Amino acid sequence: MTLLKTYSMSSKSWYKSVLLVFAFAMINPMLGRSQELNCQVQINSQQIAIGDNTIFDALQQSVFEFMNNRRWTNDKYSPAERIDCSILIQMDKRLSTDTYEATFQISSSRPIYGTTFSSNVFKYQDESVQFKYLQFDVLDFSTNAYISELTSILGYYAYVILAMDYDSYSLYGGDENWQLAQQIVSNSTSSGQAGWQSFSSRNNRYWLVQNYLNPRFKPLRECQYKYHRLGFDQMVDNVQKGRAEVTKALTMIEKVHKAEPNSFNTRLYFTAKNDEIIKLYSKAEPSEKEQIITLLETIDPANSNKYSDIRTAGQ
Template sequence: MHNRFPLTLLLAGAFFLFCGRTARAQEIRANVTVIANQVQGVDRKVFTTLQTALKEFLNNRHWTDDAFTPAERIECNFLLNITGVAGENTYKASLTIQATRPVYNSGYVTSLLNTQDNNVLFRYAEFQPLEFNDNRVVGNDPLASNLTAVMAYYVNVILGLDYDSFSPRGGDAYFKKALNIVNNAPDGKDITGWKAFEGQRNRYWLQDNLLNVKFLNFHDVMYQYHRNGLDIMYDDAARGRAAIMNCLNLLYAIHQDIPNSMLMQTFYQAKADELQKIFSKAMPQEKSRAAELLAQMDIPNAQKYQQMK
């Protein structure tokens, strides 16, 4: 049994904590949007059918061995923007992925992942089944399999981050599933994003960082930030903020060792606005220290943090 417990049961006593989930339901609730405004000469129904097929693929599949109640499902958004035609039934696209986690005792949800992948090439004919098998990621047609491999990869990253936020190092099993997809990914002409040499910001590097021992403290940050920080801020804002300040110190140690890593960039893409709001209400000394650390670690948002001082 996994140690990811529903927020509504966190304080409900030992019985619930040790019995865990009893109902069986899918793990994610994915909203899927396919847009193809840049594509001409293709029947629009193809993209409507693809949108429905992707939604069913993501929402109807069991991605873990744990039982999730409907209320526990992870809220996600997948936006597939088809940017061009690369051959018969073959498309180039970008994929924007967002996932959130509710914060205990509040109506607030925090962003776990907010990223864009610009290297999605796939083949899809209308009503073609979307298939994925962990044991044979490449499938019979690499171009057709690439779409489901990319989707499955990001689902596992989302699951890993979510589990990390509920229990210490809780997401490892899902980051390893993402590694398996990277290691066995579809290969072919113009299929990119899966290999180290193709750039410093791709699926390979995000998965590499998530399992690299140099980033071990990142997983402690995910737990402390959410469980010791956000989840207690409703009852004790100062204590929660102090826990998040400690997380910034842990992140800074990673930054000094490995500056400009993809994992840190991905974290701040999800958290920059939230961090600004959290520390805008801090005492002057704490606010100034947070702004200083964040501006060094997250250069694209440095000006935003400087305004907190």
């Protein structure tokens, strides 16, 4: 029987007993060879007036199959281990017969050990994305070459989702996937499309992956691991101890904040986490609340008003 990521055999097999997995394996020899992503896909085309909407149905199906049917890594996944994620494509404009401008909303989550809950890992809105698509187009993709804008973007976010997930189970476990995402960026730079270049913005696809591979951002990746594995995954046994580990993990982001104040990656991290953090500390002791509020207002000033609610939460 082969389980997900050799470094994490106990991390993602929590929800299926060994006997159950073995039974399925006996029935279906393909078990353990499943694809990595469980991606929900939705296309919203309400802003575009077009006579035949079947093209958007076809696009939705094509994106769904692209994300879910492709093998992105050489690791072995069981169906229960697939990463829950979603892509919402808001079609904003039709620029020509086959060219569109859209907003991509991407998110992913991972289970919390011993519970039925999940924790948001990644959440991002990529705006003003332009791509070509005709009904019945085949979505070709390669990590070694730029083939189309649509598949480059989808492939890029597939590897970002994988990298973020692997980082949450093993310290710097997402390195290989971050490097593949960076390779897609390098392949796409010459396309001239927005989001792939370093000079067009500090808040884009280029900088997302570039920062995560920068040694200055290692504390943020270490936080990602400790927040989940040493913090949330331990709360089934001891909430107070798990919460204390989350505090230690978040404290590590101070190093990133001092080196790169208000960085794109730090803001993205808290976009996914701020509501969860507020809920976690709502039942903490007053002294613990004050400690975390002071820290969060420093490292995530954009959400400082929300964090002040921790003081009165749970009373």
